Amino acid sequence: MSNTFSGYLRPDGSVGVRNHVLVLPTVACACHVAAQVSAAVPGSVGISHQHGCAQIGEDARVTFRTLAGTGANPNVGAVLVVALGCEQWAAEAFAGTIRAAGKPVEIVGIQAEGGTSRAIARGTELLRGLAERTAAAKRQPCPIDRLIFAMECGGSDSFSGLTGNPVVGEVADIAVAAGATVMMSETTELIGAEHLLAERGATPEIGERARRMVLDCEKSCLAYGADLTGSNPSPGNIEGGLTTIEEKSLGCLHKGGSTPIQEVVAYAQRPTRRGLVLMDTPGCDVESVAGKAAGGMNLMLFTTGRGTPMGCAVAPVIKIATNSPLARHMAENIDFNAGAIADGTTTMREAAQALWALVLEVADGALTRAEILGHREFGIRRAAPTL
Amino acid sequence: MATFQPAQPVIQIDPRDNVATALAPLDAGAAVAVGAVAVTLKDAIPRGHKFAVRAIAAGEAVIKYGQPMGRATVPIAPGQHVHVHNVVSARAGGPAANSRHSAGGSRQ
Numbered sequence: 001m002s003n004t005f006s007g008y009l010r011p012d013g014s015v016g017v018r019n020h021v022l023v024l025p026t027v028a029c030a031c032h033v034a035a036q037v038s039a040a041v042p043g044s045v046g047i048s049h050q051h052g053c054a055q056i057g058e059d060a061r062v063t064f065r066t067l068a069g070t071g072a073n074p075n076v077g078a079v080l081v082v083a084l085g086c087e088q089w090a091a092e093a094f095a096g097t098i099r100a101a102g103k104p105v106e107i108v109g110i111q112a113e114g115g116t117s118r119a120i121a122r123g124t125e126l127l128r129g130l131a132e133r134t135a136a137a138k139r140q141p142c143p144i145d146r147l148i149f150a151m152e153c154g155g156s157d158s159f160s161g162l163t164g165n166p167v168v169g170e171v172a173d174i175a176v177a178a179g180a181t182v183m184m185s186e187t188t189e190l191i192g193a194e195h196l197l198a199e200r201g202a203t204p205e206i207g208e209r210a211r212r213m214v215l216d217c218e219k220s221c222l223a224y225g226a227d228l229t230g231s232n233p234s235p236g237n238i239e240g241g242l243t244t245i246e247e248k249s250l251g252c253l254h255k256g257g258s259t260p261i262q263e264v265v266a267y268a269q270r271p272t273r274r275g276l277v278l279m280d281t282p283g284c285d286v287e288s289v290a291g292k293a294a295g296g297m298n299l300m301l302f303t304t305g306r307g308t309p310m311g312c313a314v315a316p317v318i319k320i321a322t323n324s325p326l327a328r329h330m331a332e333n334i335d336f337n338a339g340a341i342a343d344g345t346t347t348m349r350e351a352a353q354a355l356w357a358l359v360l361e362v363a364d365g366a367l368t369r370a371e372i373l374g375h376r377e378f379g380i381r382r383a384a385p386t387l
Numbered sequence: 388m389a390t391f392q393p394a395q396p397v398i399q400i401d402p403r404d405n406v407a408t409a410l411a412p413l414d415a416g417a418a419v420a421v422g423a424v425a426v427t428l429k430d431a432i433p434r435g436h437k438f439a440v441r442a443i444a445a446g447e448a449v450i451k452y453g454q455p456m457g458r459a460t461v462p463i464a465p466g467q468h469v470h471v472h473n474v475v476s477a478r479a480g481g482p483a484a485n486s487r488h489s490a491g492g493s494r495q
Contacts (some may be wrong), residue, residue: 025487129393149490157435158437159435191452192454192456195452217476226474226479228479241436241470243456243474244475244476244478246456247456250451251452323434325434342398342410344391
């Protein structure tokens with residue numbers, strides 16, 4: 001097996017499988033201008049959110065970390081920061097983090113420019129300049145061991161734990177054996193499996209940290225007096241055969257493969273270790289995917305049983321059907337059918353090899369269905385109310 | 388991990404499991420083989436749903452993947468559908484967990 005793929009080598013040593021030009025609004029009030037600017041420059045990527053002001057404590061820090069981390073993602077070639085001017089986190093704070101990753105950054109401020117139309121005009125001019133600069137970058141051989149893969153499950157059914165997640169787990173093991181990093185998250189969907197995680201730490205302390213992360217998540221749910229059933233598992237999960245959160249978690253766990261957990265990181269935090277890493281995120285896919293993107297993920301393997309079309313603003317998402325009826329019914333959204341394993345037409349081993357081959361094609365530039373269809377979901381985890 | 392047999396529309400993931408999963412919709416009355424155990428289905432089982440491989444007492448753990456995944460709320464006979472109507476979560480997903488925590492008098 002080759003140990004390189006064809007990608008973008010970044011100044012900080014990270015590697016990208018894409019070379020996006022990103023428009024990053026610092027705050028909800030800057031999103032309309034940001035969207036208009038992105039629409040004016042074909043090929044640019046825009047994100048939108050409802051946050052960035054009147055937030056407190058860890059909630060505010062999470063918002064900053066998620067936005068800045070998205071801009072600093074290795075798949076991003078350049079960033080235009082769109083600011084209002086009076087918001088909680090100044091544009092320069094974001095720009096500083098992104099420049100430290102070696103990327104060109106420009107800033108346009110709505111208040112500084114004098115309103116919507118002037119900001120759109122100036123922003124479009126700056127973005128076109130960034131797009132020209134990034135267009136000059138060429139793919140070259142890059143080490144596979146610098147890739148950060150992320151595993152996700154969404155719209156799960158009981159096949160998720162039988163086909164999709166186990167085959168993703170086999171690919172996780174292949175990636176770790178190649179020296180790369182694999183991120184798993186969705187803490188809620190580890191409730192009921194945390195005792196198994198605790199045994200998997202590279203050290204006892206890491207295993208205990210993983211276990212505590214899950215138990216703290218459960219405590220939060222209980223503190224709200226909430227019965228998870230009906231929210232997680234969702235009605236679609238339940239229709240698909242999943243009865244309890246424990247059952248879902250026992251199936252979800254497989255997508256991390258079998259290697260020891262090397263690190264446990266907070267939401268939107270970049271891992272420092274290679275190998276299998278856990279990130280503390282909600283089970284909600286929009287927030288989970290955005291958190292891992294802010295943590296630097298290059299490429300995602302995403303299993304679904306009920307059918308979610310979700311993509312990610314800055315990283316390709318390979319969508320894996322857990323069952324063949326879904327792969328046929330929502331064919332335009334599915335990149336790989338793991339349902340063939342349950343049909344008996346392919347073995348787990350054969351499917352894992354084929355999926356790994358697809359991963360490398362996508363890393364080299366092949367577009368996923370979510371990219372072709374324009375799915376660019378983005379969402380930030382909340383930890384406190386807005387004030 | 389158990390292997391899939393194309394002709395077999397059921398899978399029991401772990402030999403310790405007291406449930407098996409239907410890989411295709413199965414009719415009530417159908418006779419299925421779960422390993423060496425013959426089970427006659429008492430209910431229609433939708434695709435992806437579970438049925439009991441052996442009797443499960445009220446309050447007993449439902450075992451899947453060789454691990455507890457909840458508790459039966461009523462006695463469940465072999466071949467019966469096992470799902471939200473007769474199983475609750477023993478964790479944050481279940482009303483039993485909530486009452487266990489609030490009975491202690493303090494929320495953490």
